[in-house]
Amino acid sequence: MHYPRILITGSDGLIGQAVQRELAKWPEADVLATGLEPRPRYAGKTGGYVALDVTDQKAVERLFQDFAPTAVIHLAAMSKVEACEDDKEACWRTNVDATANIARLCKYHGARLVFLSTDFLFDGKSGPYAEEDHPAPINAYGRSKQAAENAILLSGLNNWASVRTSLVFGTGDDLKRLNIATLMARELKAGNTFLAATDQLRSPTYAPDLADGIRRIIQFEKMGTYNVVGRERLTVFDLCKQTAPIFGFDPGMILPTTTAELHPGAPRPLQVGLLILRAESELGYRPRSVSEAYAHLGKRLGLPVEA
Numbered sequence: 001m002h003y004p005r006i007l008i009t010g011s012d013g014l015i016g017q018a019v020q021r022e023l024a025k026w027p028e029a030d031v032l033a034t035g036l037e038p039r040p041r042y043a044g045k046t047g048g049y050v051a052l053d054v055t056d057q058k059a060v061e062r063l064f065q066d067f068a069p070t071a072v073i074h075l076a077a078m079s080k081v082e083a084c085e086d087d088k089e090a091c092w093r094t095n096v097d098a099t100a101n102i103a104r105l106c107k108y109h110g111a112r113l114v115f116l117s118t119d120f121l122f123d124g125k126s127g128p129y130a131e132e133d134h135p136a137p138i139n140a141y142g143r144s145k146q147a148a149e150n151a152i153l154l155s156g157l158n159n160w161a162s163v164r165t166s167l168v169f170g171t172g173d174d175l176k177r178l179n180i181a182t183l184m185a186r187e188l189k190a191g192n193t194f195l196a197a198t199d200q201l202r203s204p205t206y207a208p209d210l211a212d213g214i215r216r217i218i219q220f221e222k223m224g225t226y227n228v229v230g231r232e233r234l235t236v237f238d239l240c241k242q243t244a245p246i247f248g249f250d251p252g253m254i255l256p257t258t259t260a261e262l263h264p265g266a267p268r269p270l271q272v273g274l275l276i277l278r279a280e281s282e283l284g285y286r287p288r289s290v291s292e293a294y295a296h297l298g299k300r301l302g303l304p305v306e307a
């Protein structure tokens with residue numbers, strides 16, 4: 001058996017760090033992490049790190065030649081919804097053109113591609129969605145992810161998996177961005193109230209569980225589209241109400257609002273969330289409950305977690 005050589009793009013984001021932590025449990029895997037910055041933010045043990053801007057197609061090509069990956073976990077993206085709306089060209093270059101190039105290189109070098117996609121592919125009128133439901137994105141970010149999925153299909157690469165996920169939370173080393181759990185913790189710790197949308201249904205996903213699903217896809221050599229999310233579908237308001245006490249905070253500090261009030265800069269689908277039957281049955285994927293995940297995360301954040 002050949003040992004896997006796994007290239008990760010966008011490795012210093014929340015998901016990239018969780019994936020690196022997960023792959024460290026697979027000693028045979030040779031992992032090369034890449035990101036925009038000259039040095040990695042992730043402080044854990046990795047096989048190595050090099051700076052790589054995925055929009056620099058020649059640099060990506062050189063790295064494929066040097067490292068000869070057998071699998072690529074492609075996480076690098078413009079993932080801020082408002083930023084994509086404000087600069088659609090940059091969003092397209094990063095999310096679509098770079099993915100098309102990586103798919104082309106995977107095909108040429110015989111590497112497997114695992115691409116990270118989103119429940120924002122859908123219009124949010126009738127979620128939760130299964131893998132075969134028809135995408136109908138309503139913002140630039142969602143459109144770019146749908147186009148990236150299509151670019152992979154059109155590349156002629158057979159060995160690909162699109163992993164669709166939703167509202168990922170967790171922690172990592174020196175992360176640039178907060179997520180729903182760490183943002184709530186920061187505000188409540190400071191004694192502030194926290195506004196959460198009552199009209200947006202998602203499938204909150206704990207980053208280590210998602211990383212476990214991604215590792216399974218590579219290890220079991222699975223292909224096609226997989227929804228990899230948490231098992232509960234909740235409004236963001238209910239999620240925060242339910243989890244504030246787990247972090248030791250008063251749930252009365254969570255106040256209701258609407259998605260449109262909270263995020264006026266770009267439309268967001270409302271009733272999204274994803275079904276995980278395929279991941280459960282084909283990958284043996286078993287995500288934690290929201291309560292278990294927040295208890296685990298709270299301890300990592302040093303919060304007085306309630307048992």
Ligand SMILES: NC(=O)c1ccc[n+]([C@@H]2O[C@H](COP(=O)([O-])OP(=O)(O)OC[C@H]3O[C@@H](n4cnc5c(N)ncnc54)[C@H](OP(=O)(O)O)[C@@H]3O)[C@@H](O)[C@H]2O)c1
Pocket residue numbers: 009010011012013014015016035036037052053054055074075076077078079080094116117118119164165166167168169176177
């Ligand atoms: N988090 C979620 O809830 C969620 C849900 C669905 C899908 N996803 C997808 O999952 C993937 C990872 O997301 P994440 O949550 O870990 O987000 P993230 O923290 O924003 O990670 C994206 C990473 O890509 C990097 N990046 C941006 N442009 C790049 C470029 N041109 N070349 C190389 N790297 C670049 C970012 O670096 P900088 O931070 O330095 O810009 C960041 O480290 C993304 O594809 C995202 O669309 C995430």
